[in-house]
Amino acid sequence: MTLRAASDRSLLVSFGSSVSPEAHREMARLTRALQGIRGILNLHPAFISVLVDFDPRLRTMAEIEALVKERMEPGGAAGESTASVETRLVEIPVRYGGEDGPDLEDVARHAGLSPEGVVELHSAAEYEVAFVGFSTCFPYLSGLPPALATPRLGAPRKHVPAGSVAIGGTQAGLYPVASPGGWRLIGRTPLRLFDPQGEPPALLRMGDRVRFAPGAEVRP
Amino acid sequence: MNHLRVLAPGMLTTVQDLGRFGWAHHGVSASGAADPLALRAGNLLVGNTDNAAALEMTIVGAEIAFEEPAVIALTGSDFGAGLPMWSPVEIRAGQTVRCGATQSGARGYLCVRGGLAVPKIMGSASVHVMTGVGGRPLKKGDLLPVGSDAVRRPRPAARFPEQWQPRLHLRATPGPQAEWFAGELFAGQYTVSEESNRMGLRLRGPAIPAHSGHMITEGVALGAVQVPPDGQPIILFVEHQTTGGYPKPANVISADFWKLGQLRPRDPVSFESVTIETAVELLREQEEWLLSL
Numbered sequence: 128m129t130l131r132a133a134s135d136r137s138l139l140v141s142f143g144s145s146v147s148p149e150a151h152r153e154m155a156r157l158t159r160a161l162q163g164i165r166g167i168l169n170l171h172p173a174f175i176s177v178l179v180d181f182d183p184r185l186r187t188m189a190e191i192e193a194l195v196k197e198r199m200e201p202g203g204a205a206g207e208s209t210a211s212v213e214t215r216l217v218e219i220p221v222r223y224g225g226e227d228g229p230d231l232e233d234v235a236r237h238a239g240l241s242p243e244g245v246v247e248l249h250s251a252a253e254y255e256v257a258f259v260g261f262s263t264c265f266p267y268l269s270g271l272p273p274a275l276a277t278p279r280l281g282a283p284r285k286h287v288p289a290g291s292v293a294i295g296g297t298q299a300g301l302y303p304v305a306s307p308g309g310w311r312l313i314g315r316t317p318l319r320l321f322d323p324q325g326e327p328p329a330l331l332r333m334g335d336r337v338r339f340a341p342g343a344e345v346r347p
Numbered sequence: 348m349n350h351l352r353v354l355a356p357g358m359l360t361t362v363q364d365l366g367r368f369g370w371a372h373h374g375v376s377a378s379g380a381a382d383p384l385a386l387r388a389g390n391l392l393v394g395n396t397d398n399a400a401a402l403e404m405t406i407v408g409a410e411i412a413f414e415e416p417a418v419i420a421l422t423g424s425d426f427g428a429g430l431p432m433w434s435p436v437e438i439r440a441g442q443t444v445r446c447g448a449t450q451s452g453a454r455g456y457l458c459v460r461g462g463l464a465v466p467k468i469m470g471s472a473s474v475h476v477m478t479g480v481g482g483r484p485l486k487k488g489d490l491l492p493v494g495s496d497a498v499r500r501p502r503p504a505a506r507f508p509e510q511w512q513p514r515l516h517l518r519a520t521p522g523p524q525a526e527w528f529a530g531e532l533f534a535g536q537y538t539v540s541e542e543s544n545r546m547g548l549r550l551r552g553p554a555i556p557a558h559s560g561h562m563i564t565e566g567v568a569l570g571a572v573q574v575p576p577d578g579q580p581i582i583l584f585v586e587h588q589t590t591g592g593y594p595k596p597a598n599v600i601s602a603d604f605w606k607l608g609q610l611r612p613r614d615p616v617s618f619e620s621v622t623i624e625t626a627v628e629l630l631r632e633q634e635e636w637l638l639s640l
Contacts, residue, residue, distance in 0.1 A: 133523045134598035135626035137568040146563060158372065169371035171566025173590045178566025180371065183601055183630055188623060260566070260590030263478045264374045267564075303374075304478055323468050323480050329373045 128153070128199060130192050136183045138191050141176040150175035151257060151269075153199075155333060160198040160205035167191075172258040172333060174267075216336045219301070219316050221250070221292050223341055227315035230277075234294060234311050237277045245313065246341050248272045254299055254337040262306055264321045264329040268299040268337060275299075283309035290316045292339065303329070314339075349415040349493040351402075351459065354443065356485040359405040359476070362463055365398045367471035367481065371566070371589045378475040378586050381545060382454050382608030384633065385423035389458030391640045392420040392435050392505060394497040399462030400472035402485075404455045406611065408446025409485065411457065413438045417493060418460035418501050424452040424609060434504035435460075452514060452609025460501065464494035476545050477586050505640050511633075514606045515614055518621045518629070522571060522595030527558040532572060532580060532596050533618050541612045545586040548610055554578030555596070564592040570599035570607065572618075582607060602629035 133139040142150035158172045166185035171178035198205045223246045224231040235242045254270035276297045291302040293310035303320035320330045366379025380386035387397035408426035417438045426446035465472050474481045537552035555578045571583045573593040
């Protein structure tokens with residue numbers, strides 16, 4: 128575990144220097160252990176790190192460092208394993224290809240498969256939400272079959288519709304709101320992934336397991 | 348209930364408080380006032396808590412009619428309304444406050460005693476312009492209810508401490524990848540690009556040489572200076588993404604966040620490196636000024 132100040136009000140806690148399941152588990156453990164603490168304003172989990180934003184009027188950097196170390200100690204509040212954490216399986220209906228997935232053919236060509244083969248592989252796999260970040264509830268999904276890994280677009284699209292099901296390099300993901308984006312779009316789901324009035328606003332959370340089901344109707 | 352009526356919205360006028368915290372792990376950044384110092388001071392001057400919802404105006408201000416008497420404070424940049432700045436001002440029933448083009452920085456605030464009683468979304472009244480969370484920019488004809496959440500009497504007029512200028516000089520602490528860089532950011536003179544918005548302030552100037560390190564996407568903080576492959580730095584602003592994959596040589600200090608909200612396209616900016624200890628001390632001075640209001 129490496130601690131470094133990212134700013135005068137944030138501490139970056141990293142686990143190792145390359146992405147591994149162990150480092151990811153440590154990240155998730157710390158993120159859970161730091162929720163709801165007074166003086167911590169925001170937690171930004173990523174693959175193997177957590178950025179902890181705090182209110183510098185209430186907490187010093189040294190206090191946040193001590194808190195992180197204490198929570199991650201053996202027997203500390205972060206716990207020993209993820210065994211007790213409840214995980215959900217969320218099924219996402221998808222209409223693949225056509226206007227909903229304009230890059231399906233490109234992904235198929237890159238993989239040396241038919242479009243049907245891509246859909247079969249993509250919907251047979253089980254994914255895990257590695258973390259939620261970037262912009263408005265964007266879930267980074269691990270578990271993409273390696274054959275489907277496809278480089279991002281050279282130039283990002285200006286408009287990606289909400290619900291787009293996407294591949295970016297070795298990651299799978301979903302665009303919860305319309306935004307610019309450079310990932311390859313292979314389909315679209317009618318599910319509402321982000322609802323600011325919802326409790327909670329985000330459909331998917333870190334640790335959720337995800338499956339894609341082909342054939343859903345997409346609303347116009 | 349008293350209402351403000353928007354006669355003309357100006358260039359970009361939104362409702363803001365200090366932001367929507369606790370949602371970064373859902374990929375939602377805080378948004379909030381681009382110049383939090385001006386918002387807090389304005390609210391304190393009219394007798395509100397510092398986090399009350401108020402109007403943030405950008406470059407060209409709004410024209411606002413008041414149905415009933417109100418007490419307001421105009422803070423941040425002077426938009427030429429012909430009213431005293433940094434001071435509680437009594438407004439008559441039927442009076443119109445006409446803000447025009449800015450006469451200094453990018454943003455002005457109109458705080459009203461009692462606060463704006465708009466619904467809170469995910470705990471905050473702040474509009475996140477890029478995603479629409481919290482609402483949208485104001486349009487002609489919008490009616491904004493005034494709340495009754497004042498907590499004390501209006502305060503005497505304040506004077507913005509001149510020693511905190513110049514606003515174009517940004518102090519910054521080392522970022523998480525500071526050692527990948529040779530201090531180029533602090534040597535160069537940069538210009539704020541027209542493409543800047545509440546997500547990021549894009550700078551143009553001497554390109555910062557590419558680094559050799561391997562970045563893994565990580566959480567990013569408000570005020571982070573990130574350097575994409577083209578070497579032109581971007582300062583992450585109030586609506587920034589929550590994670591990013593570009594290296595960050597520096598991070599603007601909390602005490603200078605207000606300056607970011609006042610930067611205009613074509614403004615020249617420079618950076619100075621300071622320690623975390625200095626940053627904390629400068630923030631303490633600012634908090635003391637706010638407490639004195």
